[in-house]
Amino acid sequence: METTHDVVIIGGGHNGLTAAAYLAQAGKKVLLLERDEQVGGAAISAEAFPGVDARLSRYSYLVSLLPQRIIDELGLEIALARRRYSSYTPNPCDLTGGLLVDRGDAPATQASFDRVGAAADFAEWGSFYRDTEHVARALFPTVCEPLPTRSEARRLVGDEAIWGQFFEQPLAEAITARFGHDLVRGVVATDGLIGTFTSLQDADLDANRCFLYHVIGNETGDWDVPIGGMGAVSGALEKAARQAGARILTGAEVTAVDPAGEVRYRHGGTDQVAAGRRILANVSPWVLRGLLGADTGEHPEPGRSDTRPEGAQVKVNLLLERLPQLRDASVTPEAAFGGTFHINETFSQLERAYDEAVRGEIPDLLPCEIYCHSLTDPSILSPELVAAGAQTLTVFGLHTPHRWLTEENNDETRARLQAAVLESLNSVLAEPIEGLLLTDAAGRPCIETKTTLDLEHALNLTGGNIFHGPLDWPFLEDDAPRDTAAERWGVATEHPRILICGAGARRGGGVSGIGGHNAAMAVLEE
Structure with missing residues (x-):
């Protein structure tokens, strides 16, 4: 058996790297085991199209929740760029118009509300997002601290009306009470649905929790572009961890975990064992169950943690010779794609698509969101591609649940979902997107599609769930146990030596490093 380490970390995604950097800087002996040949997990940049010099953020895309505190404390060399435009949404009732939200020009935004027939919603838009900023200022400073209780969080928010709308009633109620236009309601609602399969009216409030994490980042809710792509974020974290003395072993697949502190893994064709006083799991809690030898079949019982x-x-990456023209001639493609481009995401379309997906049907017009990294950060493209005007697009299709996919039908379903994404995109364009695709070295169109099953295969994301499971509130219920450091930091498992340090930790979702930070703090506190 190897010499005992203070901490063994399973998984080298950005959270595992964050934990490794903090613990190594604190003088702990750290071993990080990553099954792939590179670290970064979902937060990597890669040449997706052979022979084309473009490094895409292949899985994750933007940064909202990474606290400046973590960047400063770890001395990370990360540059984030703010996008001028918040969003553009074509009006499905009249595709020659759309809603453009311009951070730098309030009168232009108001005029855009007027053009889509939503003039009455403009003032409420400002009021609504002042309320979300109020919540963000109250709660985001707590995400790198021990968890507050529900009562403490409520006092921090300090406004009963705001608390009731965002924390006590389905998100649909607040949206429909405050906005009258279907398109405006949909733009607001989408933040409650990324990676979350639910109705906006569901009493479980899954949409509310998803919405909350999308709007509180760094007390503003802004989603920024990492210069150099997601790989730059993971690269900076890896550098910090290695410089602090953490040992990072790639190509090391963990095969079993013992609650007593043994981690079995395979590396270089041989089975090996590492011992740790603490084990941090930067894998989904479901994967950890399997490593511990627990049954990971389907669990029909109602407990959230017992459900796979x-x-x-569905995620589609495209590389284009240029941005496409829109049916809306009043908006330039650079402005429309400069923020989040919403397609077929009115409130009614989102709810209808959810109902269709529950029935096992791909929605007729799949709700989609588009991000153009290269407009804000052309450094991910070669100088030749930049000079030629090439652009990247990342498209997320919503309401495509993992339950549709099997090993047998994944290829067929991937093709159907890609076709559905392109059809939805083309419905708002003045020209087919297919005609703008660049080709790779073999002459194939530069487009790739990742299903949830593809994510499970490539990243070990159970069910392709980007949050590793259902999201939790960033606070503990008043009667929840707080006896251990792991419980207070939201990283506890049923085994005292083993902590969750990834997206499955409370407050762990998104490219944030928060799960890794909090697991490290729990170790140091104990």
């Missing part, structure tokens, strides 16, 4: 996680999105 399910993702609900």
